[in-house]
Amino acid sequence: MRKFILAVLGLIGITLCYFTLVSAGKVFRSDWQLPGAGYSEGEQQQRLVLITQELETPFWDKVGQGALRQAEEEGVSLEVWGSYGMNQEEFLKRIEIAIDSKVDGIIVQGLDSDNFKSLTKIKAAFYGIPVITVANDVPMSESLRRTYVGSDSYLAGQLIAVQLVADMGEAGDVILLGDTIQEYYQKQRLAGLQDVLQRYPDIRMAYAETGATREQVIATTKDLMNGVPDVDAFIAVNANMAEAMLYEIGRRSQIEPYHIYTFDDGKDSEALFAQGKLDGMLEQSPDRMGELSVQLMMEWLRGETVPLDMNGYLTDIRMVKAKDAP
Numbered sequence: 159m160r161k162f163i164l165a166v167l168g169l170i171g172i173t174l175c176y177f178t179l180v181s182a183g184k185v186f187r188s189d190w191q192l193p194g195a196g197y198s199e200g201e202q203q204q205r206l207v208l209i210t211q212e213l214e215t216p217f218w219d220k221v222g223q224g225a226l227r228q229a230e231e232e233g234v235s236l237e238v239w240g241s242y243g244m245n246q247e248e249f250l251k252r253i254e255i256a257i258d259s260k261v262d263g264i265i266v267q268g269l270d271s272d273n274f275k276s277l278t279k280i281k282a283a284f285y286g287i288p289v290i291t292v293a294n295d296v297p298m299s300e301s302l303r304r305t306y307v308g309s310d311s312y313l314a315g316q317l318i319a320v321q322l323v324a325d326m327g328e329a330g331d332v333i334l335l336g337d338t339i340q341e342y343y344q345k346q347r348l349a350g351l352q353d354v355l356q357r358y359p360d361i362r363m364a365y366a367e368t369g370a371t372r373e374q375v376i377a378t379t380k381d382l383m384n385g386v387p388d389v390d391a392f393i394a395v396n397a398n399m400a401e402a403m404l405y406e407i408g409r410r411s412q413i414e415p416y417h418i419y420t421f422d423d424g425k426d427s428e429a430l431f432a433q434g435k436l437d438g439m440l441e442q443s444p445d446r447m448g449e450l451s452v453q454l455m456m457e458w459l460r461g462e463t464v465p466l467d468m469n470g471y472l473t474d475i476r477m478v479k480a481k482d483a484p
């Protein structure tokens with residue numbers, strides 16, 4: 159009986175040794191890989207999300223269209239999320255939901271706020287989710303975004319200033335209207351504008367910041383026009399303020415004598431330009447921004463371009479004049 163028990167135990171030992179050796183062989187074979195993290199059995203398609211504060215505006219619709227087209231070409235799932243009317247609380251909540259959902263990559267309109275930077279720099283980084291900012295940048299050191307895709311905002315400001323000088327001449331009074339809560343891209347635009355205009359000693363700049371509501375913009379424009387009665391030109395640094403600014407200008411006098419400029423990313427910019435209410439508009443490449451952001455995200459996820467250029471990938475910009483409007 160004792161011999162039988164020893165024989166059974168020996169057989170069990172030999173069997174266990176065999177399976178141990180087989181398993182070890184699988185682990186150390188060079189072609190053996192861990193299963194892909196975050197995928198269920200049979201799932202192949204990666205998931206990206208594009209998040210914006212400004213759904214259903216002409217500029218951001220084009221960003222989304224470009225991104226969706228590139229996602230289809232890449233064979234990747236892309237969802238476009240966002241909020242209406244610059245609702246920052248809802249916007250930040252959607253970023254948090256994307257991180258908690260463990261998407262493969264987040265393409266997002268940059269927001270120069272502590273809460274945004276905390277989500278991208280700490281929470282997204284903790285889960286290893288890459289973030290690319292599009293159209294509106296946030297400095298890499300403050301957000302740990304992988305890269306930025308969009309316009310050179312400093313150069314954009316310079317181009318408007320150069321056009322203004324060409325139209326108005328080298329003397330005059332210019333009103334610059336900015337946002338009380340100044341985003342990083344707006345600071346860059348303003349720096350570009352001021353660096354060009356200050357080269358001309360006979361051009362006097364009056365810069366003011368205002369809250370974002372229509373009533374606040376109208377009130378600030380009114381105060382500025384009272385303070386600078388001989389104003390020659392207006393530039394809306396935040397393009398979403400252009401419509402309310404123009405309303406107050408038109409209420410007080412004819413718009414035609416003034417030189418008025420803004421950027422194409424405002425919700426009303428294209429309509430105002432088509433109506434001839436703007437003398438010039440800085441035109442960007444939102445469609446290309448969407449395409450390139452998805453392309454670069456997939457290159458990073460596939461390990462084809464690592465690291466991405468932290469300084470960003472700049473898309474084309476140009477000044478368009480009223481005479482160019484259809």
